[in-house]
Amino acid sequence: MTGPTLMLVLHAHLPYVNPSGAEILEERWLYEAVTETYIPLLWSLQRLLAEGIRPRLTLSLSAPLLAMLGDSALMARCRAHVARMAELGAREATRLAGSDLAAAAEFHRQRLLEVGATLDRSGNDLLTPFGQLAQAGSIALITAAGTHPVLPLLADDRTRRLQIEVALQIFEQRFGFRPAGLWLPECAYAPGLDHLLAAHGIRWSLTDDAAVRAAYPPVKGAVLTTPGGVALFGRDQAVTRQVWDSRGGYPGDPAYREFYRDQGYDLPLDEVAPYLVEGWVRSDTGLKFYRVTAHGPGLMGQKEPYRPAEAAAQVAAHARHFVERLKERTGPIVAPFDAELFGHWWFEGPAWLEAVWRLIASEGEVAVASPDEWLAAGWAPPLAQVPPATWGAKGDFSVWVGPANDQIWPELHKAERAFWAVVEGRAGAPPDSPLSPPVLEAAGSALLLAQASDLPFIMTGQTAVQWAEREFRTHLDRFWAALDQQAPAMPTWKLPIAQAVVATAPKTPPDGALHILMLSWEFPPNNVGGLGRHVHDLGKALVGLGHRVSVLTACMPGERPDEERIAGMRVRRIARPPETDSFLAWVYQLNRSLQQEALAWANQAGPFDLVHAHDWLAGQAGMGLKAAWRVPLVATIHALEQGRNGSINSDLQAAIHEEEIRLAQTTDQVITVSEAMGKAVAWYSGRIPTVIYNGIDLPGTVVAAEASPDPYFFFIGRLVPEKGVQVAIEALSHLPPTVRLLVAGKGPMEAELKEQATRLGLAARVQFLGRVTDVDRDRYLAGAVAGLVPSLYEPFGIVALEVMAAGVPVIVSETGGLREIVTHDQNGLRVYPGDPHSLAIQMKRLLTDGALKRRLVAAANRDLTERFGWSQIAAQTIQVYKRIFTKSL
């Protein structure tokens, strides 16, 4: 499919209206949409199918619309309305015979009769014929989230999940399957929503093209995959505005029927009264006899008569124009619209669609596909994150959050929180909580109905504002009444809340030993930093406490995926994703692979009780698994991008920073390895972490020291600026010439450091060892005067513990976690970060003061046992896990 592929998606939705007594004006929204959109669309699709043409239209039927179209009483009222309008149409055709409006009047009379006949043939059931079209492969059916809320504006992921699950259950009940795509109401998306969608089996959705164009890393084309694995199809502005632009688009052509002039307003009141609500409320009748002419205030009366034959000719011309434009394109062309735009607003829209599909079928130069089919063909859209977005006027949330409607949000959020507090039996819940099913259904249905995006949208307009305000108030009053355990006033539309709550509730916590899934991008022997070793040692210690630990990690380059047992853990290594131009895209791909492997692994290794992700590099997989399995997610944040680099200076850094905050926000508990990191994480994420230090295994045997005639200091670590090797080299220049510095490790700064040593005349005294094994490290340490950790930034500083464990004094910078590990002059020495003089002074002390050296080593040994033993750290970690389970009970 390298040529143009049209993916047309129509979203059919109306505000939920269910009159219980006399006719209300708002129920006519449904009648008009049935008459002007749904049935004409059905006609077109059925005609095409009869000719063997399958347009592969994706039709989204929202849950409120499904409820209304499935309501036999309401549809009977609809049929009666059509009959009344047909009667008025017949009267008008007779009255206008011979006038310049005769053709239009006769056209409408005939059409209303056909609409009525269609309703009669279907028994007022339009959903069945649409289902048949789907079974015939003519269309693909999907649905939209719940009551049509702007999901990102809700306060709680549980409510978002409830809205998604409710819609899927309603759809499944009607059509017998769950769709792979879901329409996000108002195309409203925000990062993180993808994990919730994926957890409910949703593989694709749509958003505005501005969001796709703003994706990071940037993508080419109209489709991308979010980090959570949901394909997002971006609305093609260039193509779609041709249809929905009221001025420059097709619908504004003077041949087409005028939307705003209707006989319901033109006829004398006494003539039209029998066809109006309550006999006097003027409203549209659907009898519109004029065309789009005479624009401007005060010109309504000068519009010219509608001529159906001329409109039909223009439909053909516009269909040709549209198809020719499609032919100029390549790749997927995503064209989502409100379904009601076709027919109701642009009267000729369904005929135009039919003409477009017929042309496409006859010429074969443009392919048609549903997003389902396109993805099934093996296309793999690039991975990227998109910004929060909607398809509202400015692509943001301002339509739904503004002075005309902002009063609803405090009330909605309050109700949302109260609902979950009571559902979970907290916060003063009544003794018989959880709620009895009828109360739960009543409260939940009312809450979700109050969240419909239609209500704040209508409040921004000039018509039906009072209706929207009244609906909102009614739903919320019903909600609070139900929650107060009063006789629940069930909304007319009862949503499957109880089943959906069960389907989205957290898994029951285990009684005994936990099965923990650790996610880490590195694991021994693949150690880039200290993270892999931390995961290994923590996992081993957790196994020692009787828990099951499985580790999912990535292979080294060139290695093959495997699974092995290490220290009682099951360790599975997945294939390392191929390198890409974008590091972020590579990390997203790694996380997709980790998540997919974890989902498959759970089938073999048994369910996991908890996911523990290490750093943002495994964060997206952790977030996805938390949503998919409904289990807690714990994240250890070992370092922050802001700290690693001192500031955020590039788009990549900003994206990593956002991923870190996103992870901290999504987890059930953040762990940091030092108080310093804890404060940084709290500042940026607003979450209060639990601090659990890194640990170390004490050596079981005495290591033979490196034989050296001269005293030397030892550094081990990556050769990057923040590790401060350059400070150590300069400090050496202040020490006696017999003193040497041994530098173990590799890194991008190596050449620069060698040049520095040469420049300072220290080339012979600074020895670069390259990477060393743990055994060699211990050997070098055992012979050293001290180990140096002169870091400028250090979230924790595991190397300081390694030095202490080797029985050697340690000199550290007063920074980050090092400040917490080492107390000056007690278990080590501290120096000012980046200050070679300060470092040299402390190095000199250790060169000359043997008693100091012995005292520091003894104190360090005590600390290692009491504060940094892995068994203690594992026990603290288990406490964190258990606190989460206790909270979720």
Place this chain on the structure above:
Amino acid sequence: MTGSAAVTEWGGGRLGVMVRSAQELFIYWSPPTAHSLILQLKDLSGRPASALLDGTGRRERRIPAGQTSIYVGALLPGHLYEVAIGEQREGAFRPLMEAGPVQTPWLPREGEGRSPELYHRS
């Protein structure tokens, strides 16, 4: 951070922050107080902040007694914001509640304000 709204409840109080646009947040709180409050906005992006914020990426604004919501504008697209309401005591801001962070949309649509009239079903 799945949404564009964040709500904190504490001791019967509530603070909510909602993203309205790339440059504007809607913030509400309850209950109303008989004395004025301080609203503090914090930019957590770690990037150069709007000129309206001080050197630490903060902005503070006095809220008159009884007021329960406010729009805060002149923000930057794609930035992370946290809000707090509190009081000024002994020369320092003392937060009562904090909510966030929320992220403003980055790269708003080109030609903002020139979009054709929006069609909507109602």
